[in-house]
């Protein structure tokens with residue numbers, strides 16, 4: 001019997017995945033939205049978070065990526081991959097000049113004057129009622145119209161925006177994500193408070209500029225320069241301290257917007273699984289170390305009301321936390337259920353023998369040497385029954401994981417011939433890792449890296465619960 005070639009196996013994955021997705025939509029009386037449908041809003045109810053659909057979509061995208069890598073001449077792939085800085089820069093410009101909103105709010109029918117650049121006959125332009133000519137886009141965005149055309153054409157060729165007739169551009173379902181529509185009170189959200197806009201703007205600004213120093217930082221290892229970011233912005237402050245410096249108010253605001261938007265999408269069930277919080281009693285204390293304003297603790301108080309909770313962070317963050325709790329759950333503070341405490345996690349941990357020290361999205365921000373310090377302070381404070389729970393991403397290998405913790409990733413075994421890290425998810429996690437490296441000298445870690453790093457600080461890895469974007473690592477004192 002002839003065995004399936006990798007290419008035909010990939011094609012079969014694509015076909016069966018599309019069938020699964022389309023029938024799920026059809027069962028809900030919907031059809032899968034067209035890419036051109038800029039009015040589509042992703043309000044899909046149960047479909048949006050349906051685990052089967054999320055998984056099927058990841059598999060489909062991974063197969064499509066692998067087909068492209070397989071069939072495209074290598075030099076074309078090399079060209080494409082080695083020039084992606086232009087994508088960040090072009091998208092950043094389009095978003096920063098608010099072109100998607102300009103197109104969306106000026107979508108008058110296009111007429112005769114459109115032919116400024118076009119060699120197309122009149123009738124082609126007249127049918128395109130949703131687009132806007134680059135002359136109008138350029139004048140409203142404050143940029144040269146021919147350059148606007150080139151930027152938008154670059155993006156349209158990558159399926160962001162659509163060139164509906166020569167030099168007339170419309171939003172598609174991707175660029176429509178940047179349209180800042182009016183709120184019910186008639187106001188348009190502030191530029192930097194619009195999450196997709198803030199995300200692109202951060203990548204195209206701090207990240208793109210810092211990335212140009214990455215190779216030099218790795219090769220030359222300049223002394224006392226923490227990260228490529230420090231080279232790009234000529235600062236010795238780490239990213240968080242730099243955000244607080246005068247002149248960086250807008251950047252801080254923008255980053256807070258994207259962080260808040262990301263964290264609001266994390267399913268709370270990732271953090272409230274019983275395995276982490278089993279047998280907690282009234283006499284137990286849970287310390288949320290580097291807990292920011294206490295978003296995680298707020299979930300935990302609701303799900304596990306018995307223990308007392310302490311949220312620790314730097315002084316200025318704790319000041320914000322006081323406002324957060326005064327609004328969210330004032331009784332938790334007045335009753336002593338929750339305490340807010342200023343504490344620097346590079347100093348001696350003041351709360352000894354807590355039942356659980358929990359850290360979420362902390363270790364990824366720091367180098368292994370810095371993590372060693374953080375973990376050692378917690379180990380020194382731990383009692384014999386203390387657990388350390390860490391919510392961090394698992395960096396999957398791009399090959400089979402032969403480690404002894406299984407499953408070691410949130411990704412089920414994908415079908416042949418997909419990469420074990422389902423290249424699309426692997427691409428996202430490796431991007432996050434390189435972003436950490438570039439901005440903070442931080443790192444997303446494999447299970448083995450987490451295990452060894454914690455072991456060196458006196459913690460034994462007991463279990464790993466897979467999850468995206470966070471797995472849960474449970475450690476006990478060695």
Ligand SMILES: C[S@@+](CC[C@H](N)C(=O)[O-])C[C@H]1O[C@@H](n2cnc3c(N)ncnc32)[C@H](O)[C@@H]1O
Pocket residue numbers: 240263289290291292293295296312313314317343344345346359360361362365
């Ligand atoms: C990525 S946020 C994670 C916040 C929180 N754990 C969560 O998941 O929502 C990192 C947090 O670490 C805090 N942080 C940074 N340096 C710190 C330090 N030296 N001591 C204590 N907290 C620190 C920051 O203020 C920030 O709140």
